[in-house]
Amino acid sequence: MTRYALLLEYDGAAFHGWQRQPAMFSVQQALEEAAAKLNHGAPATTIAAGRTDAGVHAEGQVAELHLARDIAPDRLRLALNFHLRPAPCVVRAVALAPEGWSARFSAIRRAYRYVILNRSARPALAAGQVWHIPHAMDAAAMQTAAQSLLGHHDFSAFRATSCQAKSAVRTLERLDVSRDGERIIIEAEARSFLHHQVRNLVGTLVPVGRGQRPVTWPRAVLDARERRLAGETAPPEGLCFMRVEYPQDLALHWA
């Protein structure tokens, strides 16, 4: 048994999320079917750093792959990419998994980016990769509100009802909102996130940006710890899983 780390990019529009499920095509299924072809036909199993929802994209998802065979990382990358075609999922790089490394449990930081296209016209070139909001928005107000949410809190107000985590306490390390022309970019970082946490945070900052709620509102929602008080869940297509970090002693050497 050899364990590998895979650095993945995928277009979430083509998949019903990361996780395998009956009668729905998932990233995990695409990857495990490609890997099985290199595994003497035996099933190959994968575990992701973060289980992205249906429609959510990834530029830097990390997954762990268990294979019965021993293949050099660069050959494994080429072979997996060959078998993944034409699904819009690729292995950007492969590393041998260090002893004791887990894609999911060893991660010390996860980074997500959410993109809002803030202009009158619907997206043409970025269709499917942004949340289109045609109303005037104040990104600076969103940034002020976002800073009030940083730190170690009970994020019950921002977790999906389906969230299975035992505790809703998380440490939000970064939540930055900035404008780049017609785009509003929201960058979120934490050791781990609750289910829908980033999308619910975005959905709660948007009414502030639109001037419908004061900049103090998101913090009041956080403190109340009630999901029904928060904003809507932002649509999945604006979200992209950007990066996973591991501690120095479990550093991955990508090939």
Next chain:
Amino acid sequence: MTRYALLLEYDGAAFHGWQRQPAMFSVQQALEEAAAKLNHGAPATTIAAGRTDAGVHAEGQVAELHLARDIAPDRLRLALNFHLRPAPCVVRAVALAPEGWSARFSAIRRAYRYVILNRSARPALAAGQVWHIPHAMDAAAMQTAAQSLLGHHDFSAFRATSCQAKSAVRTLERLDVSRDGERIIIEAEARSFLHHQVRNLVGTLVPVGRGQRPVTWPRAVLDARERRLAGETAPPEGLCFMRVEYPQDLALHWA
């Protein structure tokens, strides 16, 4: 008769280029059909600043629209976007055309961007919007070579055989090559370009980047003025028409 300027974004993959032609769906046809619905059913005509080829994208194409009716620019933008659905072409902004302004002939600068995805794995998220080159490339060498092509020259070596311009003399104002992670970005600016000029310039810089030709080669190709000596025409999907500039006295006031 009222004349408008339209600022357009489109995904070139969905169209057989800008120009109307029989039995092929073009951006011009999509736009003129949408405009005819606002023109009491009478045909509406458009002229573009630059006639992009099949597969070439635009973030900032400018077109001139002639309508029998007088409609406020912001209402015209909304109405055209309504009728353009679901084609991946949108009107980002509309302006009243100043007296004496021509989308094509008044332009004093056109800016294009070409994107190469330079990594082993094929594109997933950027599929259809980059040229994928998996081989190692030296962007700095490409930049050095690009600088030798700037200025006022006979660009016969870089024009399509189908190019209808009377003269091949153009002034290349900018040709910058830079690396942004896995991407190599080529930015080209001139008052006007010959047919396929940007794609042929890119196709001639690529062998330099790959180390197959010296940095002095593109200039030697320019001086020889023979198309057959230059590199291949880079594929259309990496190219995007970014921006058109007009002189101060014909400035457009976008709404």
